[in-house]
Amino acid sequence: xxxxxxxxxxxxxxxxxxxxxxxxxxxxxxxxxxxxxxxxxxxxxxxxxxxxxxxxxxxxxxxxxxxxxxxxxxxxxxxxxxxxxxxxxxxxxxxxxxxxxxxxxxxxxxxxxxxxxxxxxxxxxxxxxxxxxxxxxxxxxxxxxxxxxxxxxxxxxxxxxxxxxxxxxxxxxxxxxxxxxxxxxxxxxxxxxxxxxxxxxxxxxxxxxxxxxxxxxxxxxxxxxxxxxxxxxxxxxxxxxxxxxxxxxxxxxxxxxxxxxxxxxxxxxxxx
Ligand code: SF4
Numbered sequence: 001x002x003x004x005x006x007x008x009x010x011x012x013x014x015x016x017x018x019x020x021x022x023x024x025x026x027x028x029x030x031x032x033x034x035x036x037x038x039x040x041x042x043x044x045x046x047x048x049x050x051x052x053x054x055x056x057x058x059x060x061x062x063x064x065x066x067x068x069x070x071x072x073x074x075x076x077x078x079x080x081x082x083x084x085x086x087x088x089x090x091x092x093x094x095x096x097x098x099x100x101x102x103x104x105x106x107x108x109x110x111x112x113x114x115x116x117x118x119x120x121x122x123x124x125x126x127x128x129x130x131x132x133x134x135x136x137x138x139x140x141x142x143x144x145x146x147x148x149x150x151x152x153x154x155x156x157x158x159x160x161x162x163x164x165x166x167x168x169x170x171x172x173x174x175x176x177x178x179x180x181x182x183x184x185x186x187x188x189x190x191x192x193x194x195x196x197x198x199x200x201x202x203x204x205x206x207x208x209x210x211x212x213x214x215x216x217x218x219x220x221x222x223x224x225x226x227x228x229x230x231x232x233x234x235x236x237x238x239x240x241x242x243x244x245x246x247x248x249x250x251x252x253x254x255x256x257x258x259x260x261x262x263x264x265x266x267x268x269x270x271x272x
Contacts, residue, residue, distance in 0.1 A: 012224055032231075043259070121149045176209055194206050
């Protein structure tokens with residue numbers, strides 16, 4: 001069987017469009033840099049440069065994982081120090097140390113998974129999850145969905161829980177991608193999804209999807225996978241048309257964009 005390059009994921013979806021109400025953040029050129037030009041040394045360096053947020057996310061997930069590897073640790077006075085040591089937190093930057101320590105303390109005060117029937121809890125540093133092969137009509141693509149945690153509710157419903165850190169809002173589209181993945185991975189079981197921010201302690205409502213909604217999500221992801229492959233092909237055939245394939249949207253988003261130092265469309269000051 002030939003190799004399947006076409007893929008979709010929540011991450012790719014979020015590069016295609018912003019959540020409703022945040023359209024001003026969207027710039028397709030960011031997808032171009034991230035996906036089409038990621039191997040260029042300058043782009044690669046920028047992608048690797050500020051990984052503080054990513055590092056905090058990985059260590060926070062690892063912390064939760066470690067607490068639940070050995071739940072009695074949660075009752076120990078030095079639980080946070082113990083887990084911090086396992087995570088080798090002292091080797092991280094001061095910012096990462098401070099924020100992850102606060103996360104560990106908060107989680108120990110309110111260990112939301114304690115007593116739950118945990119089906120899956122990832123360590124956080126496993127890399128890409130195993131893809132799910134999806135066939136929509138004649139079109140075949142891989143769906144990547146990195147599910148942090150699944151536990152079962154007393155009635156047998158699977159509860160997919162996504163841990164967040166930082167300030168970003170919960171995006172329901174991510175929950176829908178997980179619910180679509182769950183219906184392939186656990187076809188016999190009903191599922192719900194929710195988010196929990198380990199830094200703020202904020203939890204989302206439980207999110208459900210009907211079969212019709214899941215079909216719509218699958219169609220959307222199929223379109224995204226197709227469009228993305230087409231765009232990559234067009235760009236590779238003619239790199240000079242980068243800005244046509246991935247149109248820039250200079251404005252508000254440039255200020256926080258990782259590529260503003262190399263993007264010729266970047267605007268540094270935007271009047272309100
Ligand atoms: S700097 Fe502005 S125009 Fe350029 S990729 Fe970033 S957001 Fe888009």
